[in-house]
Amino acid sequence: xxxxxxxxxxxxxxxxxxxxxxxxxxxxxxxxxxxxxxxxxxxxxxxxxxxxxxxxxxxxxxxxxxxxxxxxxxxxxxxxxxxxxxxxxxxxxxxxxxxxxxxxxxxxxxxxxxxxxxxxxxxxxxxxxxxxxxxxxxxxxxxxxxxxxxxxxxxxxxxxxxxxxxxxxxxxxxxxxxxxxxxxxxxxxxxxxxxxxxxxxxxxxxxxxxxxxxxxxxxxxxxxxxxxxxxxxx
Ligand code: OAD
Numbered sequence: 001x002x003x004x005x006x007x008x009x010x011x012x013x014x015x016x017x018x019x020x021x022x023x024x025x026x027x028x029x030x031x032x033x034x035x036x037x038x039x040x041x042x043x044x045x046x047x048x049x050x051x052x053x054x055x056x057x058x059x060x061x062x063x064x065x066x067x068x069x070x071x072x073x074x075x076x077x078x079x080x081x082x083x084x085x086x087x088x089x090x091x092x093x094x095x096x097x098x099x100x101x102x103x104x105x106x107x108x109x110x111x112x113x114x115x116x117x118x119x120x121x122x123x124x125x126x127x128x129x130x131x132x133x134x135x136x137x138x139x140x141x142x143x144x145x146x147x148x149x150x151x152x153x154x155x156x157x158x159x160x161x162x163x164x165x166x167x168x169x170x171x172x173x174x175x176x177x178x179x180x181x182x183x184x185x186x187x188x189x190x191x192x193x194x195x196x197x198x199x200x201x202x203x204x205x206x207x208x209x210x211x212x213x214x215x216x217x218x219x220x221x222x223x224x225x226x227x228x229x230x231x232x233x234x
Pocket of ligand 1: 112178181201222
C-alpha cells in the first residue's frame with residue numbers, strides 16, 4: 001500500500017530543546033544581534049567580519065548540540081509515512097537525527113557560498129567540522145569572498161518552489177516551532193490541499209486563522225511529537 005505523504009514545516013522552536021536559541025522569543029537571537037547587521041546583504045557589505053564571526057559562533061554552537069527527542073521522532077515518522085521535512089532552520093539536526101528528505105528554505109549553516117552569486121551551486125562548499133570557520137580572504141571558486149550559505153532578509157528563497165510542490169501533495173501537514181512571521185515560508189500553508197489535516201506543535205499560541213482543520217498541540221517539540229505519534233500511529 002502506498003504510504004501517505006506527511007510534510008513537516010519546522011522552525012527555530014524545533015531545535016530549542018537542543019540548546020539553540022530561537023529568534024523572536026524573549027532572549028532570542030534578534031534581541032541580541034540586530035537583524036539588519038547580521039542577516040541582510042547590506043549588513044554583510046558594511047561589516048563582513050562581524051557577520052562572518054556571528055555565523056562562525058553559530059556553527060560552533062551547532063557542533064556542540066545534539067538532535068533532541070523531537071527531531072528523532074520526526075525521523076521515525078519515515079517508518080509510517082512518506083515524509084518531507086521543510087525547515088526554516090539552518091542547522092543540520094534533522095539530518096543528524098536520521099531524516100532523509102530535508103528541504104532547507106533558509107540555507108545551511110555548515111555550508112559556504114559565493115558572495116557574488118550565492119545561488120551558484122558550483123561555488124557551494126561544505127565547511128569542515130573540525131574547523132568550520134569562514135575568514136576574510138577565504139575565496140569561493142569564482143574568486144569572490146566566501147560567505148555563509150544563508151538566505152538573508154531581502155534575498156530570494158530558491159528552495160521555495162520545491163517546498164510548494166511538496167506542500168501541495170501533503171496528506172498530513174505538521175508545523176513545529178515556528179512563529180510563522182517570515183514569508184514566503186509562512187505562506188506555504190496556503191498551498192495545502194483543503195481537506196488535509198494540520199497539526200501545530202508549539203508551547204505558545206501561533207496565529208493560523210487562515211488554515212482549516214488545525215489540531216493545536218500546545219507543547220514543546222519533544223512532548224508535542226510524542227503526542228502526535230500517539231494520534232497518528234494507532
Ligand atoms: P521564531 O523565533 O520566530 O519562532 C520560534 C517559535 O518556536 C515560537 O513560536 C516559539 O513559541 C516556539 N518554541 C519555543 N520553544 C519551543 C519548543 N521547545 N518546542 C517547540 N516550539 C518552541 O523562529 P522561526 O519562526 O523559525 O531566518 O523564524 C523564522 C525565520 O526568522 C528563521 O528561519 C530565521 C529568522 O529570521 C533567517 O535567519 C534567514
